[in-house]
Amino acid sequence: MPLVNAKEMLTKAMEGKYAVGQFNINNLEWTKSILLTAQELKAPVILGVSEGAGKYMCGYKTVVGMVKGMIEELNITVPVALHLDHGSFEGAKACIRAGFSSIMFDGSHYPIEENIAMTKALVNACDVLDLSLEAEVGAIGGEEDGVIGSGECADPNECKQIADLGVTMLAAGIGNIHGKYPENWPGLSFETLEAVKATVGEIPLVLHGGTGIPADQIKKAISLGVAKINVNTECQLAFQEATRAYIEAGKDKEGKGFDPRKLLAPGAQAIRDMVKQKMEIFGCIGKAE
Ligand code: 13P
DSSP, X not given: OOOOOSHHXXXXXXXXXXXXXXXXOOSHHHHHHHHHHHHHHTOOEEEEEEHHHHHHTXXXXXXXXXXXXXXXXXXXXXXXXXXXXXXXXXXXXXXXXXXXXXXXXXXXXSOHHHHHHHHHHHHHHHHHHTOEEEEEXXXXXXXETTEEEOOOBOOHHHHHHHHTTTOSEEEEOBSOBSSSOOTTOOOOOHHHHHHHHHHHTTSOEEEOOOTTOXXXXXXXXXXXXXXXXXXXXXXXXXXXXXXXXXHHTTGGGSSSSOOHHHHTHHHHXXXXXXXXXXXXXXXXXXXXX
């Protein structure tokens, strides 16, 4: 199946009360692990690419080529969207040109009027090419490629202004942050989520910072209108732990010399296990039968 935008998979998720996972990719192993797991579990999936990861992987065109090639060579038949994560305005335009099927423009750090103007321009561009577009209101805490948000809760009226522009999905800050949650994290603000949902209507909501949110809070967020959940750090941690165990066991010293295929295999498997674990919580397994 060719790359698809995220519209249909998110509409179905809203109707079926589950969430589609966005798993960020950083290299070939990451991408392969996520695609194989989605296929094995018959789950729709969104591959997220931050601007930093895009640069690392030799640019957006390389990413598009790699993902499209893998979908074909691995016989992936479940719906796959290739999505820019936390894009700048310029990054969004570059990914549109490169062939991404889905774009996030993160204008949350601009004054709302500027966020509206830039998001609106991208709504028009994405409409012409039938791409899905995610917008953000109320910065997500933590650090993502140098963009630091303070984890604020979004203003429902601002959310409505952005939703009414015709974006496909909306990321609204509800106390979620990227990376690990601190010990004293008060949890997601369901009050904010309910207020946002009541104001914006049927548009799918996106939960960033999926790492470390307890399963019961994730399920409650889904019941209140979240249809896409982003996970990055937990896959990185799983990869790190598996690779470290392999090295500490001295296995990297076996054989003729450095062999990336062997060294990266435990990490790749750890990502598969993590993606499966998350998909079980999100309820998206079997939804692409
Ligand atoms: P985590 O790194 O906390 O999983 O968040 C990922 C994310 O929201 C990407 O946009």
